[in-house]
Amino acid sequence: MPKNKGKGGKTRRRGKNEADGVKRELIFKEDGQEYAQVLKMLGNARIELQCFDGEKRLGTIRGKMRKKVWINVGDIVLVGLRDFQDEKCDVILKYSADEARNLKTYGELPDNTQINETGDQEEGDEIDFEFDVDETNLATLIGDGGSRQSLASGDVIARQSARSETGE
Numbered sequence: 832m833p834k835n836k837g838k839g840g841k842t843r844r845r846g847k848n849e850a851d852g853v854k855r856e857l858i859f860k861e862d863g864q865e866y867a868q869v870l871k872m873l874g875n876a877r878i879e880l881q882c883f884d885g886e887k888r889l890g891t892i893r894g895k896m897r898k899k900v901w902i903n904v905g906d907i908v909l910v911g912l913r914d915f916q917d918e919k920c921d922v923i924l925k926y927s928a929d930e931a932r933n934l935k936t937y938g939e940l941p942d943n944t945q946i947n948e949t950g951d952q953e954e955g956d957e958i959d960f961e962f963d964v965d966e967t968n969l970a971t972l973i974g975d976g977g978s979r980q981s982l983a984s985g986d987v988i989a990r991q992s993a994r995s996e997t998g999e
Contacts, residue, residue: 857933858924860909865920866940869906878902880910880920883941888920900925905947907931907940 860866867880867890876892890910892902902908902925910920926934931946 857930858909859934859939863912863914864923865910865912866934867908867910867920868944869902869904869908872902872904878922880908880922882910882920883944886917888918890920890922892922896922896925903947905945907934907944907946 865882865884867882867888869878869890870881870887871879873879873889876897878890878892880888880890882888888910890908896902902922907926907930908922909924909926911923912920928946931940931944934940935942935944935946
């Protein structure tokens, strides 16, 4: 059986994203390139894009980006246009939310562009929910002793669980 002479296997190669936190220089479009927003993930490294020149195109994620740079719906990407196929393009670069905001301030992207900011929420942030329950109806429902009551249509139907009856 041969000895492993390499420096690790697949798991070692997966942990090579050391440059994630480092800011990179903002890359602008050149001739034959266009900015686009992801509309739909189609599978097999293909995505449906809305380019900012008004065209809807089928984009292919280049091999260097597959399984390394994850692209989601709503992301802003830089695509390379094809000379021989106008309806297809190749994804060259994915912009982070900060980079996309910078492009918008520089006037590269239209003002009506919505930048996808999912995943930017920190652990300490909380999402508040509001419920439309009348406090008088809630008091009557809770204090009823386990029976079911239904309110007017659209309101909450509450019931006390069987655990309260058994003493749990």
